[in-house]
Every structure is written in structure tokens, then in C-alpha cells.
Amino acid sequence: MTGRWGLSLALLALCAATPAGAAGTGQIFVSNERSDDIFILNAKDEVTGSFKSCARPRGMRFTQDRKALIVGCGNDDTIAVYDVESHKLLRRYRDIADPETFDLHPNGRDLFISNEDDSEATLLDLETGEVKAHFPTGPEPEGVLVTPDGKRVFVASEAANLVHVIDTEKRAVVKDIPTGTRPRRFALTPDGRELWVSAELSGVVDVIDVAKLESVERIEFRPKGMRREMVTPVDLVMTRDGKTAYVALGRANHVAVVDVPSRKVTDLILVGKRPWGLRLSADEKTLYVANGLSDDLTIIATASGKVRKTVPVGMIPYAVLIDD
Numbered sequence: 001m002t003g004r005w006g007l008s009l010a011l012l013a014l015c016a017a018t019p020a021g022a023a024g025t026g027q028i029f030v031s032n033e034r035s036d037d038i039f040i041l042n043a044k045d046e047v048t049g050s051f052k053s054c055a056r057p058r059g060m061r062f063t064q065d066r067k068a069l070i071v072g073c074g075n076d077d078t079i080a081v082y083d084v085e086s087h088k089l090l091r092r093y094r095d096i097a098d099p100e101t102f103d104l105h106p107n108g109r110d111l112f113i114s115n116e117d118d119s120e121a122t123l124l125d126l127e128t129g130e131v132k133a134h135f136p137t138g139p140e141p142e143g144v145l146v147t148p149d150g151k152r153v154f155v156a157s158e159a160a161n162l163v164h165v166i167d168t169e170k171r172a173v174v175k176d177i178p179t180g181t182r183p184r185r186f187a188l189t190p191d192g193r194e195l196w197v198s199a200e201l202s203g204v205v206d207v208i209d210v211a212k213l214e215s216v217e218r219i220e221f222r223p224k225g226m227r228r229e230m231v232t233p234v235d236l237v238m239t240r241d242g243k244t245a246y247v248a249l250g251r252a253n254h255v256a257v258v259d260v261p262s263r264k265v266t267d268l269i270l271v272g273k274r275p276w277g278l279r280l281s282a283d284e285k286t287l288y289v290a291n292g293l294s295d296d297l298t299i300i301a302t303a304s305g306k307v308r309k310t311v312p313v314g315m316i317p318y319a320v321l322i323d324d
Contacts (some may be wrong), residue, residue, distance in 0.1 A: 027042065029060060054075075056075045068081050068084060138161075143187075179206045193210055234277075238260065249275065296317070
């Protein structure tokens with residue numbers, strides 16, 4: 001009993017907010033689905049080690065104070081929490097059915113999770129370990145995004161071609177928004193007016209008007225010389241000024257650079273095989289790309305749009321997270 005309460009108290013401390021701008025460790029974490037490990041790189045983009053995590057680690061996120069790393073363990077039905085500096089396991093939340101991705105509410109306590117095999121999203125209380133709510137979705141939910149004000153949660157259902165809108169006060173799904181085929185991930189414009197969602201099998205990004213809660217525009221990706229079915233966008237990230245978006249094009253083996261105001265693709269950057277996860281550094285000078293079928297990480301200098309380095313990691317890298 002003493003150990004359990006001690007662990008709970010430790011996690012409470014980890015979830016407490018710290019002052020903005022606190023220095024990070026500089027570590028770059030890469031989750032690898034098939035090798036069941038997390039690789040670690042330093043600020044010089046060198047692999048410094050790895051640690052075994054759980055069965056099929058996918059989505060990752062820091063706790064609010066950035067002292068702990070939350071990992072979704074798809075084949076273990078577990079959310080695992082690791083200390084950022086020591087990489088030691090702090091806690092496991094069991095019986096979380098096939099967690100894929102998730103996002104943390106601004107309160108630092110409520111974790112909204114997509115449960116791929118159960119066609120639902122769940123709300124996990126990180127302090128008590130209790131699953132406080134279940135939200136029905138279409139089959140194969142994946143992307144999750146909590147709005148900065150914490151009032152809404154968006155969940156993408158791959159097989160239903162829908163984005164579900166959860167009202168966090170009502171704790172209910174209040175709307176389903178049709179999208180292109182197989183919606184995957186989200187990016188919100190800094191002004192909060194637009195939600196961009198990648199639609200993998202349509203080869204597009206749908207632009208959702210957040211006020212209207214409907215898709216109002218579609219950005220197509222048609223690189224020259226590639227058949228439509230070769231272009232499978234998944235992850236996307238946006239710069240803080242809202243001017244540029246980066247979209248991983250999956251089997252097209254490129255990252256698209258998009259001018260947000262004009263919706264125009266301004267560049268295509270060749271990376272590894274099937275780029276999946278993306279992450280911008282805090283200074284936005286570097287873009288990290290997890291390539292799922294070449295088992296490596298492409299590192300891009302955003303100012304030039306040139307590949308700076310390619311680093312081998314584990315098998316089927318999924319997500320990237322930077323402690324900077």
C-alpha cells in the first residue's frame with residue numbers, strides 16, 4: 001500500500017505545472033512500433049541510447065511539467081509513464097484498450113486517448129488512474145487534439161471518415177464532421193480558427209472551420225510522376241506564426257511544405273520510406289521525420305529545406321518528441 005501511494009504522490013508532483021520556459025534536457029525521443037523500444041538522440045542529433053518500453057509503443061506526450069514521458073502501448077493495452085531524465089518506469093495504467101494517440105487537457109490531469117480496436121475514445125485521470133469517460137467513435141480512431149481552452153476534443157476515425165467533436169463539459173460527442181478517406185492527424189492554426197486534418201487515402205488535408213464545425217476547403221497533394229494512391233498524408237505540423245505547415249506524405253516518401261494562407265505546396269522534400277511522424281524543434285529551425293519503412297529519422301534544416309542528416313533508429317519508428 002505504501003508503495004502505491006508513494007507512486008501516486010510522485011505522479012501528482014510530475015503533473016504540476018512549472019514556470020514557462022523551463023529548460024529541457026535536449027533529448028529527442030523516437031518510439032518504435034516493432035522493436036518495442038524508444039530511441040534517444042541528443043541535441044547534436046546523435047543516438048545516445050535506447051530503452052525497452054512496452055509492446056508497440058506509438059503515441060508519446062510529456063506531462064505538463066515535462067518531467068515525465070507518457071507512452072501509448074498498443075499491444076499491452078497500457079499507458080506507461082517514464083522519467084524523462086532517467087528513463088525509468090514511473091507508472092503503468094492498465095486495461096486501456098489498444099491506445100494509439102492521445103492529448104493532454106490544459107489541466108494537466110485529463111488524458112484523452114484514442115482506443116483503436118474498441119471504436120471509442122476514453123478519458124483517463126492521470127492522478128487517480130480512473131477511466132472517467134467513454135466516447136463512442138467510428139472504427140479505428142487515431143488522431144486526438146484538445147483545444148488550448150480545453151473545451152473541445154477532436155478525434156479522427158479512420159474507417160468512418162469522420163472527425164468527432166467532444167464537448168469536455170458535457171462529456172459527450174456533440175458532432176461528427178465528414179472528411180476525406182481515412183483521416184489521421186490534426187494541426188490547429190494559432191488563431192484557433194482552422195483545424196487541419198490529413199486524409200490518408202484521399203491524398204488531401206481537409207480544412208475544418210472550427211466555428212462552423214465543418215470542412216470548408218481541401219488541399220490536394222499531387223507530386224509530379226506519382227499516382228494518386230502513392231500519396232498518403234499522415235502527420236502534419238504548423239509553425240507558431242501560422243504561415244507554414246509540413247505534411248508527411250507517407251508512401252510518396254516526401255514531406256510537403258505548405259504556405260498556409262495560400263494553401264499552396266511550395267516545396268517537396270525527399271526523406272526516407274513512408275514518413276509518418278513529424279516534430280518541429282522549439283526554435284522551428286529543425287524538422288524531425290520518422291520514416292516507418294526505412295527505420296530511420298530524417299533531420300531537415302527548415303530554413304533551407306535541405307536534409308541535414310539521416311539517423312538509423314529502431315524498427316518502424318512512429319512518433320518523435322523533443323524535450324527542448
